[in-house]
Amino acid sequence: MHNGRPLTLIGAIFALVGLILLGVTLALAASTASFLASAQRTEGTVTGLTPRTTTSRDSDGYTRRSTTWYPTVEFTVDGRRYSFQSSTGNNPPAYRQGEGVPVAYDPDDPSDARISTFWSAYLAPVITGGLGVVFASIGTIVFVLGRRSAKR
Known part of the structure; x- marks a missing residue:
């Protein structure tokens, strides 16, 4: 069969x-x-939280909105300031403005950086x-x- x-x-x-x-x-x-x-590793500071809101409609026709918060982090290398927005967001926010966070950055291009958790x-x-x-x-x-x- x-x-x-x-x-x-x-x-x-x-x-x-x-x-x-x-x-x-x-x-x-x-x-x-x-x-x-x-x-390389250094310490950065969360300077802002950017909200991104998504809207979806469930099977009952209700509209649902969800906001995810993406931290912007600033850090200094050799006296020069760099800033980046994390590609990972959370709801509720995982960090507070002014909070210190570990940062990993490319020593040849410090603008290529990520939160190091x-x-x-x-x-x-x-x-x-x-x-x-x-x-x-x-x-x-x-x-x-x-x-x-x-x-x-």
């Missing part, structure tokens, strides 16, 4: 998506680790890795069930 073919195909697609996400995770983690390994540095790889594990696991299980069903 051909009852297992759709399950096998769906499982294979899920597993493939999971493997792609795990590959993206490795690339993101390697890039971040490489940056942090060669980066685990979550700021590795949030993207953690998310893609988690999704990759879920997709690959579900895909593998569904694939195996489909193959077994096809053999019957």
